[in-house]
Amino acid sequence: MKKRKIGMALSLVLAAGTLLGACGKSDDTSKEESKGGEKEKAFSVAMVTDVGGVDDKSFNQSAWEGLKKFGADNGLKKGKDGFDYVQSKSDADYSTNLNTLARQDFDLVFGIGFLMQGAVDEIAKQQKDHQFAIVDSEVDQPNVASILFKEQEASFLAGVAAAMTTKSNKIGFIGGVEGAVIERFEAGFVAGVKAAKPDAVVDIQYAGAFDKAELGQSISSKMYASGADVVFHAAGGTGVGLFKEANDLKKKDPSREIWAIGVDSDQANMGPDVVLTSALKRVDNAVIDISKKAKDGNFPGGEVALYGLAEDGVGLAPINDKVSNKADIDTAVNEWIEKIKSGAVKVPGTRDELKTFSAK
């Protein structure tokens, strides 16, 4: 009985193997043919997303838009010889995906997100003749470019806008998960508020997650109830709850002046009546920049590429037209932009730096 079972299983595995193996072979020949057709290989670039995928309305999406733009500008096609992406379904997939892309001979492979730090580090050591880049983290390998952003500069401007909009002098900040990146957002935002209106108070709260909209909603509900009239979120999907709460409150009482500030990309479409502005993190610009450099042979391997206001790596989205003192805010924001760009003001990136920060 037992023997028959094992024999059955074996023969089935074998049968499946030969069947599928046959498919594999037929494909191999066709691949070789197509390879023979075009000899000169164009520059190709690809990226690995984390589990969010390219429609996460956050940095994966932004990075992919950057790649698409780079592809369009350079006449590349989506696919193996141009630009492409692979989505990870779990943390275990980062390594496989990065390796697959390197094996497919992409000239440059992006790992999007600090979660991929370990995987990029390891594979860069193994695939020494391939170029990698990682967003939001540092990997110290000669063939890896590390892309970091000065998030504090964008959130500083958001803080200025918030301080100039608030009437109650109470402002809220919702963070996702505590970490270096979100701390930069927090420190910059508080510094911006203090710079524009020293007596305004910022209520700082962390949701502990980037994907819990209902948590974001309950935190912002408490903030608005306690008198805050502007709330900024650096919390990814959790921040969706902030916009929902603000929209709900506005619907109930249209005369009430409450605002929400978005993050990463321009989130104005989340609520035309309540979104004041957004602190932009231009992952797309950074991806385009690094791709261009790699294409021209100036790949910044082993270096940290820091993107701030001056490099067009961060910025502030247009202020909502419905704000009464929009013109004043615009002038103030532009003044600060000049000061930061010229180096006259250094925006704090940690809570410690914030303690010693003075804008004057």
Next chain:
Amino acid sequence: MSKRFKSLLTPIIAVLLGIIVGTIIMVVSGYNPVTAFTALWNGSFGDIYYIGEVVRQFTPYILAGLAVAFAFRVGLFNIGVEGQFLVGWLAAVWVGVAFDLPRIIHLPLAVLAAMVAGALWAFIPGLLKARFRVHEVIVTIMMNYVALHVSNYIIKNIITDNKDKTDLVKESATLRSDWLQSITDYSRLHWGIVIAIIGCFVMWFLLERTTRGFELRSVGFNQHAAHYAGMNVNKNIILSMVIAGGFAGLAGAMEGLGTFGYATVKGGFTGVGFDGIAVALLGGNTSLGVFFSAILFGALKVGALNMPLEAGVPNELVDIIIALIVFFVASSYIIRVFLDRISKKEVK
């Protein structure tokens, strides 16, 4: 048709049905199913690297599958594999980074720690079930969340100083091997596969060849009959959960000491524990069945990553096809009824 033949045929038909419906969907939505499945094959067995990755992927699946199957054979539905897996992962890494010991002690100690952690985590629902008849499904689901957040807290505040990731486990505790990596062209294949195969053997031996195993199975068939036969039902319930949890903890050690070599703060579940349920169901809750279905799941998971790139099939469609295969596996009852009908007709 013999019963054994039928139980072998059911999962195979399920997989074939999944592939057929997947093919239909691809044809309807304008993708070439031949290139898609070729890409799936190439991405799982097309290169020695991918073979290594498939083995790496199905190693924890085997153990997670055993964890579900073992409890199932005793009539318990262990949904808590994910949580037991996470505490196992944490315990293995903790021992791996905290001590400096010779390899011969360190590695077994780390593996053992994972096993004990998983077993303890499963002991709680086992005890609650045995003493107070609290349903194990509810307790284990909730314990998953406790495991997730407690292990995040420990990684962040106790093992590291407010970091998202622990250090790599010491050389003396790692399951990784340069030799295995070199023969598979830098895949993350590690020695854990040996542990997984031993696990399969242990489960088979324990259930089929020992008195204790007979008792466990009796409780699974009929608790009351087992009780009247003089068996201690409560003790067997707790024991089965503890052993199942031990398997799940070992699965965590595979990730902690093998695949990753560290533990990270996680925003959500890894899914290995839940895939384990599907693996066990497809494998008919036998150790040999779990072994083969884990291979299938591992190959599907790794191979699917290649489908968007090589065949241009969108990720969503890949997910649907994989889900369909799992769907037909889970609904194998329908297939079984169908097979019964056929065999009855034959008898007539």
